[in-house]
Amino acid sequence: MVMSDKSTSVDVKAHSLRYVVLLATTTAISGFLFGFDTAVINGVLLLLRRQFMLSDLQTEVAASALLLGCLLGAAGASAIGDRYGRRKSLVFCAVLFAASALGAAVANTVTLFAATRLLGGLAIGLGSVLTPVYIAEISPPENRGTLVSINQLAVVIGILVAYFSNWQLSRLGEGSWRWMLAVAAIPSVAFLAGLGGVPESPRWLISRGRRSEGEGILARIVGAKAAEEQLREVEKAAANEEGSWHEVFSSSMRKRLGVGMALALFQQITGINAVLYYGSIIVKDHFPGQSEGMALAANVIIGVVNLIFTVVAMIFLDRWGRRVILMTASAGMGLALTLLAIGLNVRNIPPVLMLASILLYVAFFALGMGPVPWLIISEIFPTKVRGRAASIATSTLWSGTLLVTFTFLSLVNTVKLQGTFAIYGALSFVCLLYVWKMVPETKGRTLEQIQEAWGK
Secondary structure, three states: OHHHHHHHHHHHHHHHHHHHHHHHHHHOHHHHHHHHHHHOHHHHHHHHHHHOOOOHHHHHHHHHHHHHHHHHHHHHHHHHHHHHOHHHHHHHHHHHHHHHHHHHHOOOOHHHHHHHHHHHHHHHHHHHHHHHHHHHHHOOOOOHHHHHHHHHHHHHHHHHHHHHHHHHHHHHOOOHHHHHHHOOHHHHHHHHHHHHHOOOOHHHHHHOOOHHHHHHHHHHHHOHHHHHHHHHHHHHHHHOOOOOHHHHOOHHHHHHHHHHHHHHHHHHHOOHHHHHHHHHHHHHHHOOOOOHHHHHHHHHHHHHHHHHHHHHHHHHHHHHOHHHHHHHHHHHHHHHHHHHHHHHOOOOOOHHHHHHHHHHHHHHHHHHHOOHHHHHHHHOOOHHHHHHHHHHHHHHHHHHHHHHHHHHHHHHHHHHHHHHHHHHHHHHHHHHHHHHHHOOOOOOOOHHHHHHHHHO
């Protein structure tokens, strides 16, 4: 009889985990679109700046329009997500993604192009806050790191697909950039359809007084017995939370808000989007003898490395912990960028060695700085203010992205490519010191246990 009870418990747990993985994978289509829409510009810019004869400043504006939308979307995510729920907000994202893909593809001026890309940025900003939060709120503590990282895996798959489709579609000629953008409408519609089978976050429902609905969803996720225990924990935690902006900026929240904002900023100012957005321009303009086709092919290699090491991170996040992986990644990024800066100062160095340094940098980023800040931001805030606090942290992230993207070409013109990457490398080492001193470990704890630990 004991064996039978244990067997039943294992079966329930396995079924629940499969269901949660299905929900996480469906909502992570938002991450795929995030990755695709941000990376597709890498190939589009090569053709767009030639067709519209763009200056460096105009090129930076075309690349940054999406990111301004991301910043605005992230800033408004808490108001939308807390009022209408995580699921309905993601439905709105799906509609914006489709509208942006088709609108940018038919744009006949740079202004219209920028405006429609801004719509896509709004979708990315909303999704980048709400998707990790939703997945964290439905995940068992022992699997939360891996499950939240499904979203980051989807992001890097989206990046790789964008690079590969750019490479292939570039054969269609000068107007191929329109097709590069338009194909994103397909996964946007798939995302909208998939959300039809996704329930609302049980923690959001419980925090809004919809106890029976939340308990029913929790029971389906973790089983009836575990749902009762988690329900009491969530209600106990929610009873001590105001859910107001005053609480977000209270003394008890100040340190964790600082950690979330700092990690978000470090993820970007260490230079990853200089590679992801301008990689084709870097290879074509700074690696001797490289054609546009070779530049686009190099992006595919970068995307593959990004994907492989994101999978490695997912395997080890819940084993090694957040701190170890973050410190390893930031140290490796700093070393790789130092090697790249030195290599760019050596005359006649083979391009393959410079590409190897970039790949090493991307590998370490994907191992830690890619997935872990999103995970920690989704873990460290109380349920009632999680949307608002995550919105602030994610807005900080998009501010960093906008800063890097809008200044990269200008910075290269001022201090050259090697000086630019040396700055990013130095900031990677600063990140290492910050994580060592300030970032706590959160692996293996429920979201409510994390709040209790921060409270102490």
